[in-house]
Amino acid sequence: MDKTKAHCNTCGGDRNHGIAHCEKASWSDDEYGVHGDDTYEMLKCLGCETITLRHTSWVSAEDDVRISYFPQSIFRPKPKWLDALWLELSPTDLFVYELLGEIYVALHNDLKSLAAMGVRSLIEKVMISKTGDKGTFAKNLAEFENLGFVSTKQKERIEAILDAGHATIHRDFKPALSDVITLVDMAEHIVETVYLHESKITALKKRVPPRQLKT
């Protein structure tokens, strides 16, 4: 069996795979003078034996090949607290879980601009849900800091996120995968701090018996 390097969701990265089966189809479009081919490979990870289908598409008019996997590649595992988050959120805050889910779908499908816009939208909605809408991003963010949800340092990072999201929407900025991963990291950190740490602290306060005043 021939071998190739390919992404394995189970192992979490590029691994050696055996090519169990391969089909190739070529096409050409005489009117536009382009041609290309599609290669479909059934791959088996030589580490964990997971089976994946890889589609490699090449078009003569483009420099790069396009590669997609079925099931979709997961380049970044979801946080372990995601299920706990769903249980912790009130019905009015469920948008946090839903939007995060959509951001992961965009990320796993290499839709980097959509993922960046999603992060911006998520952070804005989180801020507004906690501070009420103060009219502008800057005012919402200042109030978010005032109420102690973020430190000054974190506020600066959020400003950078909002600007990247804004640039993606309005200034034709195309974020790299590493940019988007940084944005998603930050978004996860904020969600965890705002919704999970808060509830853990509340639960802790309930468990700790109050101090007895000495008489």
Ligand SMILES: [Zn+2]
């Ligand atoms: Zn594997």
